[in-house]
Amino acid sequence: MLRIGLFIGGAGSAGTLQRQISQIVEAEKAGFDSFWAAHIMDVDIMSMLCLAAEQTTRIEIGTAVTPTFLRHPIAMAQQAITVQKVANGRFTLGIGVSHKPVVENRLGMKFQRPWRHMYEYLQIVQSLAREGKVDYQGEMFSANIELTMPSLPKIPVLLAALGPRMLKTAGQLADGTITWMTGVETLKTHIVPTINDAAREAGRETPRVIAAVPLAVTDDREAAFEQSDKYFGRYGQLPSYRAMLDREGVESSAEMALIGNEREVEAMLKDYSDAGATDIAVQIFPVGPKLDDSVMRSKQLLSDLVGKL
Template identity: 40%
Template sequence: MRIGLYVGQAPGVTEALAEVRAAAQARLDSAFFSQVFRWDALTVAALAGQCAPDIELGTAVVQTYPRHPIALATQALTVQAATGNRFTLGIGPSHAAVIEGQFGLAYDRPALHTREYLSALMPLLRGEPVDHRGETLRTKAEITVPGATPPPVLVSALGPVMLRTAGELADGTVTVWATPRTIAEHVRPRIEEAAAAAGRRAPRIVAGVPACVTTDPEGVRAGVAAQLGPASQLPAYRTLLDRQGMSGVHETVLAGDEDTVAAGIRAFAAAGATDLLVSRVGDATEKARTLELLSRIRHR
């Protein structure tokens, strides 16, 4: 299983790039960036390619509704060229509270929207002419970016319909708040079955997890609850947490001593995750201990 850092809480671009350098120095495999309301993840990925020349860079995830497939394909291929073809594009429809409440767009039929979005995006990334006329979007274009190969595309998928779409049309999925049991029993069987039925190769299953090597695991979880607690009430996450018997996202944090966190990481590998994206939480000392552990596990 590949191991990378999920860069989602750094306060600015400088700090985000420092996280990438730390991942590279620890000889991890990747660094992925969130797309919220702090920075543009694709721009930061392009910048990161200049300061960390060897690791995979990606997004987890860019919201689809605010970006037309032509615009996103153009930007993603530009990042791919700028990073020497080390970029992975993670996308997702996000949540109604974000798309309607903040962007002011209609969160209309997200599963169909995602299928139609991928139907336009994937051939655009391959440099093929597209004339897609669907129920939720229309696309007519052909894009050429010299020096860029088609980047892998991951879809944020938790439910059965989205997992089927990801398996049929994309290169894999990226999850958040999902436990190893959920990946083994729910995510992996569905996406692998869909990929096989579509004649596609085995999909990547990229699992995101907060982790902290600490002497105070409950204190760390309390901090995550205070910071990210509202995410627990988003419908897609609430459904997932209820399935896992959890009250909130803070319960998904891997926290404890080195042996405890290492055991949690091994559980993701055993469940079938191909990649683990670790969001380091806690204070500076705890984050340093966590990074050291990740490096040891990856190169043991």
């Protein structure tokens, strides 16, 4: 069964801190399985999710994703453990290396050996999250620390993985992957078989594959595509997403949006489930002059489909 969640950050700012928290509270009341937040140049999403955890009781909350270059893995693990203690087991940590233009142009850091960076980073985070201690000497990271917390909550860790090597690492060491700008064919022929094969060879359970997608339920496909291009067209300029678009056989990242009426969008979501996605994380975007009504139409369909796909 496809787990259905909401996603914010893929279309830019999701509003004030309180507005982001209230969206999670509303999503829980509407019955959604999960709520995911992307780290953008906005509030710190792990802090925001920690605050939201205090106001919710059931819904899964997660980062999709928070970039590794912003925190040493010890700090990442400590913050994730803290959020999980507040969330009582409902928090999932999604991490990714981000993109070279972001890391070098915005953060002023060198984007070198991204796979090695993630492999070592994950080793440290997993060791601290599972055992509360780490003694690791790598080529890019080192860590030697023992946490003094009396108990450690389990923290599922997902990798933003698109390339074969990162997908194999996600299958071997993490609990799954989160994709963005990735279509049904790419999931079916590349993402799902690569990560599942790696997990099977490592003797691990079948990993989660969370497909984050833009979506608008509408009768005006032309207007929706124009809006999709406005919100999401820029993603095609990033090499890792460009590679996924090429695999899918589309020119623009705007084409990754699920656009149509209720019946059409339901069929599109079913296609993602059939391709092997275990979860869908939906970035709703508005279409037309009545923006609130547009968003509510999409939310209503998704809420109605929870537990049915």
